[in-house]
Each structure stands twice: as structure tokens, then as C-alpha cells.
Amino acid sequence: MHQIQAFFTSRADAEIAIDFGTANTRIFLRGSGVVFEEPSLCCFRDETGRPDLVAAGSEVTRMVDRTSGSLHIVRPLVRGVLNDIDAGRELLRHALRTGIGRRHLRSPRAILGVPADATDAEQKALITTAQDAGVRVVQLVPEPLAAAFGADVPMDGAEGSMLIECGAGTTEVVVLSLGALCLKRSVRAGGQALNQAIADHVHSKHKFRIGAETAERVKLEVAEWMADDHSHPKDLQLKGYSLLSGGPGALAVSAQEIIGVVDRHAATIVDVVRAVLNETPPELSRDIHDRGILLTGGSASISILQHAIARATGLTTRVAQDPLRCVTRGLGRMVS
Structure with a gap:
């Protein structure tokens, strides 16, 4: 189990927390708060066979679906995991320069959020990319655990809680108890998949x-x-x-025509929620029945998923305050 106490053992060493998301990238600097928050986008020009970075982050937003010829837009992460190492490195370099460049932090020590089901290869790729960008990785933190911490979910008691982290690239369903992830399942489909x-x-x-x-x-x-x-x-x-x-x-x-598309997307996630509920031990199930289900992540702010899950499970569902930034807030608290 991923125990939250374990992630505090290295927090004194970490100076920044990086929420490297499919849709947005955020950097939290200890003592300053969030110092960078921009879309996870890069634009490259490829005229010689060696792509050159043209822009990264917010500057690329207006270019999406408008480029042609030698210009192409790259999303470093797809479905929650790193898909393009070069783009990931350039985006993180841009984030570090923009967010902490004038604070004289050389090779800052960092904790990074990562999907709870990320494979060893996916984790290694993320660490390598961050190191190439000039970051010393202290610890990888499962994003649902960070989201729970950022959403003020009670973490130290034996009572169970269910949380659904609704990201742009992946949706993760977890049950937490005693400060740990007891059960976790995910589907590599989020808000961008619905788009x-x-x-x-x-x-x-x-x-x-x-x-x-x-x-x-x-x-x-x-x-x-x-x-x-x-x-x-x-x-x-x-x-x-x-x-x-x-x-x-x-x-x-x-x-009405689009509702059919929405329903099929929601059904995929509802199936995962049901699977986790079926695996949950009876006492934790009782706690979840009493507490309901908490939704975090950017896609949680759209009512589609909340209503679909409530209808399918009969359980109370609620959206965390500022759900888009729960992971960032949780990671930030770990380095503060």
C-alpha cells in the first residue's frame, strides 16, 4: 500500500512539487506557492529532421489546430503518462525557467505526481525526463493520494473513503484508509478522451x-x-x-445526439467504480456508504460524471473544492 507518511520522510529535502498533467503543468515552490500553471503543450518546427522548440505552455494554446507545414503541436503526456520525452523535457525546462528561474535554485529537488497505476517503465521515463530538464527527483507520489491530501480527506483514521481523480488523460478510482491506498483501479480515459x-x-x-x-x-x-x-x-x-x-x-x-457519446464515456468509468466497490471489504463499504464518494480533478467540475456515478451506485457524490488543483495542493503541502 502507498502510505502517505512515507512521502513525508523526504519532504524536507524537496524544494518544489511538480504536477505534470495531461492538460496542465503546475509547479509549487516551497515558501511561495504555485509559481507556474500553464497548459501541457509544446510547438516544434521540423525543417531539418531535428525538431526545434518554438514555444511551450500558454503561448501554444492559440496555435492548437491552426498549424501547418513544418510546425506541429505536441502534448507531452497522453492518457496520463509521458508520451514524448523530448517534449516533456522542454516543457519542464520552460516551467522551471518561468516559475523559479530568478530564485537561484540550481537543480531543485522535487516530488512529482504520477498515476497510481503507472508501470515501472512509465515511472522511469518520467524521472529521466525530469532529470534531463534539471530536476533532482526525490520522490514520486501517486496522484490520487496527493489529491486526497489536497482535498482534506481524513487520512489518519481507519475509516474508509472513496475518491475519484478525474483527470484530462486518466480517471483513477481509489479507496483510502489509514493514510494509504487500499484499492486502486483506473481507466486511461479522461476529459480529453471525451473531447x-x-x-x-x-x-x-x-x-x-x-x-x-x-x-x-x-x-x-x-x-x-x-x-x-x-x-x-x-x-x-x-x-x-x-x-x-x-x-x-x-x-x-x-x-441529444451528443448525450449518447457522453453516456458511453461515463459508462466506462462507472464500470471501474462498480468494480472497486465490489472489491471493497464490508467495513470500508459501510464507511463509503456513510461518507459518499469524493470527486477531484478538472473533469470533476463538469456535472456529467458526478450524476452518472450517483445514479449507478445510489451513493452520495460530491465535488471537492477547487477540484482542478487538488493534486497540486496536496503535493504542495508535502513540501511545505
Whole structure:
């Protein structure tokens, strides 16, 4: 079991905490708080066979789905784990320069968040990338454990708690007791996977291509419509590229149609929640029945998952305060 006390043994050595996420990267500096928070994006120019970094972080946001030719956008992490070591290194270098560059910290010692089910190879790749960026890694911390600490989940008692860390790239379901992860399961699907599923559906059914920004907007509009009285029909106005006309175009899609995509995505996560509940010992199950389920992570702020899990389990579900930053907050407390 991952015991939270074990992660405090090295905290005096760590100067920074890094939340290296699929959607966003954050750095917490001891004594200063969060000093860097930007999207996990890099833009490279490849004209000679050796890609050169053009931009990283927030500057790349406006370029997504708008580049062509030798420019290409890279997300260092896909589905919660490192997918491009070079991009990961460059993004971390950018984060260190931007966040702590003037504070004269050379090769800062750091703790890093990592998915609880990350393989040894995935963990080693993350450590190597961080070291190449100029970081000395003191400890890897399972992200659900950090999220629980950041969300003020009682950690030192024997009572059980269930937490679902709803990230952009992965969704992790854990049961905690005595400051440890007792049970953990995950699915490598998060908010970005739902965005991609929406874009794929529109492409397949309507022969119409939309970008990541439009897919995100569709997801948010559908979530808002579902949270309200969605008995009245709603059309979503999309702009993108029509394969039928061979050029830019507009398309109206009903929100009801997109609900089918949303439901399939939510069902995958609900299956994991049910599996963990089935494996939970009776006494911890009683605690979870009394306490309910806590959701953290950026995707938790959208009501889709919360309502789907509540309907499927019959348990109370609630969203942590500022769910997007629970992991960062927990990691930060470990170095403070």
C-alpha cells in the first residue's frame, strides 16, 4: 500500500512539487506557492529532421489546430503518462525557467505526481525526463493520494473513503484508509478522451471535422444542458471543415445526439467504480456508504460524471473544492 507518511520522510529535502498533467503543468515552490500553471503543450518546427522548440505552455494554446507545414503541436503526456520525452523535457525546462528561474535554485529537488497505476517503465521515463530538464527527483507520489491530501480527506483514521481523480488523460478510482491506498483501479480515459470521442462522432456521422477547442465547448454546453431541465431540445452550432463540400462550413447538431457519446464515456468509468466497490471489504463499504464518494480533478467540475456515478451506485457524490488543483495542493503541502 502507498502510505502517505512515507512521502513525508523526504519532504524536507524537496524544494518544489511538480504536477505534470495531461492538460496542465503546475509547479509549487516551497515558501511561495504555485509559481507556474500553464497548459501541457509544446510547438516544434521540423525543417531539418531535428525538431526545434518554438514555444511551450500558454503561448501554444492559440496555435492548437491552426498549424501547418513544418510546425506541429505536441502534448507531452497522453492518457496520463509521458508520451514524448523530448517534449516533456522542454516543457519542464520552460516551467522551471518561468516559475523559479530568478530564485537561484540550481537543480531543485522535487516530488512529482504520477498515476497510481503507472508501470515501472512509465515511472522511469518520467524521472529521466525530469532529470534531463534539471530536476533532482526525490520522490514520486501517486496522484490520487496527493489529491486526497489536497482535498482534506481524513487520512489518519481507519475509516474508509472513496475518491475519484478525474483527470484530462486518466480517471483513477481509489479507496483510502489509514493514510494509504487500499484499492486502486483506473481507466486511461479522461476529459480529453471525451473531447476526442465527440470529435470522432461528428466526423463519422456528419463527415465534418472539428478541432479540440470546439469539442471542449460542445462537452461543456451539453453538460450544462444536462444539468438543467433538458426536456427542451437544443442545437449546438459547430464550425469546422466539411468533407462533403471540401471546405470550411457550419453544422447544427442536437445535444441529444451528443448525450449518447457522453453516456458511453461515463459508462466506462462507472464500470471501474462498480468494480472497486465490489472489491471493497464490508467495513470500508459501510464507511463509503456513510461518507459518499469524493470527486477531484478538472473533469470533476463538469456535472456529467458526478450524476452518472450517483445514479449507478445510489451513493452520495460530491465535488471537492477547487477540484482542478487538488493534486497540486496536496503535493504542495508535502513540501511545505
